[in-house]
Amino acid sequence: VTPRYDTITFLSDFGADDEFVGVVKAVLRGLAPHATVLDLTHGIPPFDMRAGGLALARAAQYLPSGVVLAVVDPGVGTDRRGVAVEVAEGELVFIGPDNGLLAGAVAMMGGAERAVAITNPDLQLVAPGATFAARDVFAPAAAHLAIGGSLDDLGPVIDIFTLLPGVLPVAERKGDDLETEVLWVDRFGNAQLNVGLDDLAGMGELFALRFHETVRTARLATTYGAIGGSVGLVVDSYGLVSVCLDRQSAAGELGLDVGDRVMVQPAGDPKSSVPVTMRLGPR
Amino acid sequence: VTPRYDTITFLSDFGADDEFVGVVKAVLRGLAPHATVLDLTHGIPPFDMRAGGLALARAAQYLPSGVVLAVVDPGVGTDRRGVAVEVAEGELVFIGPDNGLLAGAVAMMGGAERAVAITNPDLQLVAPGATFAARDVFAPAAAHLAIGGSLDDLGPVIDIFTLLPGVLPVAERKGDDLETEVLWVDRFGNAQLNVGLDDLAGMGELFALRFHETVRTARLATTYGAIGGSVGLVVDSYGLVSVCLDRQSAAGELGLDVGDRVMVQPAGDPKSSVPVTMRLGPR
Amino acid sequence: VTPRYDTITFLSDFGADDEFVGVVKAVLRGLAPHATVLDLTHGIPPFDMRAGGLALARAAQYLPSGVVLAVVDPGVGTDRRGVAVEVAEGELVFIGPDNGLLAGAVAMMGGAERAVAITNPDLQLVAPGATFAARDVFAPAAAHLAIGGSLDDLGPVIDIFTLLPGVLPVAERKGDDLETEVLWVDRFGNAQLNVGLDDLAGMGELFALRFHETVRTARLATTYGAIGGSVGLVVDSYGLVSVCLDRQSAAGELGLDVGDRVMVQPAGDPKSSVPVTMRLGPR
Numbered sequence: 001v002t003p004r005y006d007t008i009t010f011l012s013d014f015g016a017d018d019e020f021v022g023v024v025k026a027v028l029r030g031l032a033p034h035a036t037v038l039d040l041t042h043g044i045p046p047f048d049m050r051a052g053g054l055a056l057a058r059a060a061q062y063l064p065s066g067v068v069l070a071v072v073d074p075g076v077g078t079d080r081r082g083v084a085v086e087v088a089e090g091e092l093v094f095i096g097p098d099n100g101l102l103a104g105a106v107a108m109m110g111g112a113e114r115a116v117a118i119t120n121p122d123l124q125l126v127a128p129g130a131t132f133a134a135r136d137v138f139a140p141a142a143a144h145l146a147i148g149g150s151l152d153d154l155g156p157v158i159d160i161f162t163l164l165p166g167v168l169p170v171a172e173r174k175g176d177d178l179e180t181e182v183l184w185v186d187r188f189g190n191a192q193l194n195v196g197l198d199d200l201a202g203m204g205e206l207f208a209l210r211f212h213e214t215v216r217t218a219r220l221a222t223t224y225g226a227i228g229g230s231v232g233l234v235v236d237s238y239g240l241v242s243v244c245l246d247r248q249s250a251a252g253e254l255g256l257d258v259g260d261r262v263m264v265q266p267a268g269d270p271k272s273s274v275p276v277t278m279r280l281g282p283r
Numbered sequence: 284v285t286p287r288y289d290t291i292t293f294l295s296d297f298g299a300d301d302e303f304v305g306v307v308k309a310v311l312r313g314l315a316p317h318a319t320v321l322d323l324t325h326g327i328p329p330f331d332m333r334a335g336g337l338a339l340a341r342a343a344q345y346l347p348s349g350v351v352l353a354v355v356d357p358g359v360g361t362d363r364r365g366v367a368v369e370v371a372e373g374e375l376v377f378i379g380p381d382n383g384l385l386a387g388a389v390a391m392m393g394g395a396e397r398a399v400a401i402t403n404p405d406l407q408l409v410a411p412g413a414t415f416a417a418r419d420v421f422a423p424a425a426a427h428l429a430i431g432g433s434l435d436d437l438g439p440v441i442d443i444f445t446l447l448p449g450v451l452p453v454a455e456r457k458g459d460d461l462e463t464e465v466l467w468v469d470r471f472g473n474a475q476l477n478v479g480l481d482d483l484a485g486m487g488e489l490f491a492l493r494f495h496e497t498v499r500t501a502r503l504a505t506t507y508g509a510i511g512g513s514v515g516l517v518v519d520s521y522g523l524v525s526v527c528l529d530r531q532s533a534a535g536e537l538g539l540d541v542g543d544r545v546m547v548q549p550a551g552d553p554k555s556s557v558p559v560t561m562r563l564g565p566r
Numbered sequence: 567v568t569p570r571y572d573t574i575t576f577l578s579d580f581g582a583d584d585e586f587v588g589v590v591k592a593v594l595r596g597l598a599p600h601a602t603v604l605d606l607t608h609g610i611p612p613f614d615m616r617a618g619g620l621a622l623a624r625a626a627q628y629l630p631s632g633v634v635l636a637v638v639d640p641g642v643g644t645d646r647r648g649v650a651v652e653v654a655e656g657e658l659v660f661i662g663p664d665n666g667l668l669a670g671a672v673a674m675m676g677g678a679e680r681a682v683a684i685t686n687p688d689l690q691l692v693a694p695g696a697t698f699a700a701r702d703v704f705a706p707a708a709a710h711l712a713i714g715g716s717l718d719d720l721g722p723v724i725d726i727f728t729l730l731p732g733v734l735p736v737a738e739r740k741g742d743d744l745e746t747e748v749l750w751v752d753r754f755g756n757a758q759l760n761v762g763l764d765d766l767a768g769m770g771e772l773f774a775l776r777f778h779e780t781v782r783t784a785r786l787a788t789t790y791g792a793i794g795g796s797v798g799l800v801v802d803s804y805g806l807v808s809v810c811l812d813r814q815s816a817a818g819e820l821g822l823d824v825g826d827r828v829m830v831q832p833a834g835d836p837k838s839s840v841p842v843t844m845r846l847g848p849r
Contacts, residue, residue, distance in 0.1 A: 006599070007599075009588075011585070011588070013470075014470065015326070015470040016299055016324065016325070016326045017324065017326035017470055018324060018338070018469050018470050019294070019323050019324040019339075019342050020469075021322075021324070022321065022322055022323030023323070023341075023342050023345050025321055025322075026323070026345045026346050026347055029290055029319070029321055029347040033289070033290075038588065038591055038592060038595055039587075039591075040588030040589070040592070041582065041583065041587070041588050042582070043581070043584065046470060046471050046472075047530045055584070055585045056585075058585060058589075059585050059588060062589050062596070062701070063592050064592055064595040064596040074507065074508070074530045075506075075508045076506065076508075077505060077506030077507070078506050078508035078509065127522075128479075128480075128518060128520070129505070129517065129518040129519045129520045129521070129522060130520075131507065131518075131520045131525075132519075132520030135345070136520065186584050187579075187580065187581040187583055187584055187612060188612050189612075196694075197694075222643060222695070223642065223643030223644050223696055223697070224640065224641075224697065225640070225642075225643065225646075226644065234695065234697060235694060235695040235697075236695045236697050237693050237694070237695045237697045237698030237701065238694065238695070239693075239694030239695060246640075249612075296753075297753065298609070298753040299582055299607065299608070299609045300607065300609035300753055301607060301621070301752050302606050302621045302622075302625050303752075303753075304605075304607070305577070305604065305605055305606035305607050305625060306606070306624075306628050308605075309604060309606070309625065309628045309629050309630055312573055312604055312630040313630040316630070329753060329755075329815075330754075330813045357790065357812070358790075358791045359789065359790065359791075360789030360790070360791065361789050361791035361792065410805075411762075411763075411801060411803070411804065411805030412801040412802045412804070412805060413788055413803075414756075414790065414803045415802075415803030418628070419803065
């Protein structure tokens with residue numbers, strides 16, 4: 001066999017405080033020394049498969065050809081399957097738990113073409129406990145593919161239609177208004193909504209955002225710098241609309257968090273003509 | 284000389300906020316451009332040689348052949364020695380301060396075979412202050428070995444029996460009970476105890492954990508998912524028993540921290556037959 | 567063209583929680599697969615161009631030959647320029663926003679020799695929004711140079727005297743005293759002042775530090791370990807004087823933060839002869 005993939009991209013919820021990431025990379029280095037490991041992020045909140053799946057999906061189109069190791073795996077060691085999923089004619093192979101984590105990225109890349117369950121004990125490390133599949137199961141599988149081993153060696157082929165889907169909230173139109181949800185709050189406090197610019201077509205440039213017990217006026221802007229002192233709706237680098245402030249955390253200032261509902265209304269709407277913040281309910 | 288090691292594994296308490304790690308890697312890149320740097324972790328709590336030593340020891344058996352640069356070094360610049368320690372017939376060379384940090388990992392790999400004090404000023408960077416030995420002393424030493432330089436160039440051979448040992452707490456049997464200590468709390472809140480499954484042999488499947496002023500019932504489980512709603516004792520990937528919850532931080536929920544004593548008792552013990560939490564003392 | 571640079575050093579305020587850093591590295595890997603990416607740090611506080619510029623300047627002299635991608639860019643997408651700046655006869659090329667971030671490092675390396683504005687759309691990724699120039703503009707430019715492309719391809723040559731300077735506070739002598747400012751608080755809580763040992767010449771070994779409403783006595787020391795139980799002034803690895811404690815955070819204990827003024831006085835000064843802490847004002 002000749003090496004097939006020279007990049008192993010790695011995402012997890014392992015954080016930076018423990019040596020988990022380093023040990024997985026040590027195993028990869030031992031088994032596939034020619035491969036470069038590209039850390040996508042290890043800052044996914046613990047156990048948060050949805051956040052991990054969204055980060056992976058956002059990154060998917062930019063990933064170099066190779067193996068993608070993705071591990072957010074609260075069910076580690078149970079009978080949840082470990083899988084390897086080929087997409088884009090083998091340009092990318094995703095490896096991880098079959099818990100929905102991979103679904104968004106796989107879909108972004110055109111869908112699964114071939115998949116196996118990772119079960120072959122000969123391609124796993126022996127360990128005293130079953131709690132670190134990234135080290136003992138997934139990393140050896142990724143290395144096996146990187147050095148030119150076959151997908152079929154990892155375990156039995158599985159029906160791609162049995163792969164667990166990810167579930168994403170869809171924005172809902174309610175009359176003139178759009179009920180959205182915060183998908184992601186990034187380090188800078190931008191709160192990404194599950195709508196694109198198209199979804200706001202015909203609604204004007206000025207909007208009222210209703211969330212919690214608050215109304216805020218927001219203006220469409222193409223850059224953070226153009227927002228000025230008010231709240232902005234900026235089309236972000238993924239084409240989705242984010243609630244933003246200039247050089248401040250919008251999520252922090254407005255109290256927005258992942259999963260919050262935000263009702264987006266044209267600012268002509270009488271219910272939202274108030275240009276400043278007001279509280280509608282008791283504190 | 285021809286390159287000897289193509290991996291330099293790097294652990295420290297430098298964190299991610301400053302450029303310390305990056306500058307050390309810049310020095311390594313300049314002096315040993317062929318080598319890949321594998322970051323084990325830089326999230327060791329500041330000055331915490333015990334935590335650093337444990338992380339290094341847990342990782343040791345997985346490390347690829349190469350130089351291992353480990354720096355948790357509150358005594359930097361004082362007369363504490365810098366050392367390079369060969370193990371496993373030269374498969375690995377540990378470099379760092381001789382303050383106990385390396386001891387556990389060196390022991391895991393079969394013990395020191397050869398060691399030198401790092402004193403040769405010709406293999407060090409000149410700097411205006413003595414506070415950054417990782418950059419000025421240890422990284423150049425690691426690079427020197429990686430490119431094929433000799434261990435003896437670094438400084439005088441030292442007696443391996445003078446290397447500072449690490450100290451680990453040993454669990455103590457007190458009658459039917461086992462007095463344990465929390466060695467490590469990981470990102471997921473699992474609290475690793477200093478006992479293996481063997482130590483619990485003959486004590487049944489159900490245990491009472493006594494710590495602080497609390498008693499909690501805990502059940503042996505092989506996976507986090509199998510714990511259910513109660514507290515679990517899970518044999519972790521290193522063979523040690525951890526106090527765990529399913530998809531929650533056990534350390535956070537139970538108020539456990541590194542160094543805490545946990546008395547493990549068979550649950551048949553009358554003192555621990557209470558199935559729910561109770562507080563034994565005043566709050 | 568043949569590859570010209572095999573290292574791309576990368577600094578940003580992107581943090582570790584999102585996949586921003588990983589996506590930029592994915593783009594670099596796709597466009598310049600031969601290059602190694604060296605992460606200097608991504609822990610610069612969000613939007614903090616001064617902190618980013620200082621970190622870059624501290625690291626500059628240690629950087630291996632290559633492209634340096636530096637992104638702290640609150641003005642992303644506005645008309646602030648993106649630039650590529652050659653220094654040291656092309657040993658290093660800095661790429662980033664022209665907002666002062668690069669200025670200190672460029673000066674450290676002898677000053678700009680050639681610079682272009684990065685404007686060529688053919689060397690940029692197409693994206694739905696303008697908020698991620700690191701991915702869409704700067705990374706492709708860095709990769710272009712790494713693989714041997716010409717600086718001139720990136721856009722028009724600009725006058726190096728139009729590059730935005732960085733601004734650093736200069737310590738001021740007021741009679742016998744020196745008014746300094748905290749430039750940097752590192753992970754260990756050392757508070758770096760904007761003075762070197764030369765600036766303290768003739769002032770003795772014992773100092774009074776006046777800040778906020780407090781006076782503390784501090785002693786010159788060459789290592790943290792030599793400080794003992796008091797406050798130390800240690801010449802750090804960059805030649806600047808830092809306020810330090812042994813194995814404790816001086817900034818945390820003394821309440822010092824970046825930007826704070828610290829008046830440094832010879833301890834013979836009657837105003838500062840008090841050897842213990844006292845508060846001069848009401849709490």
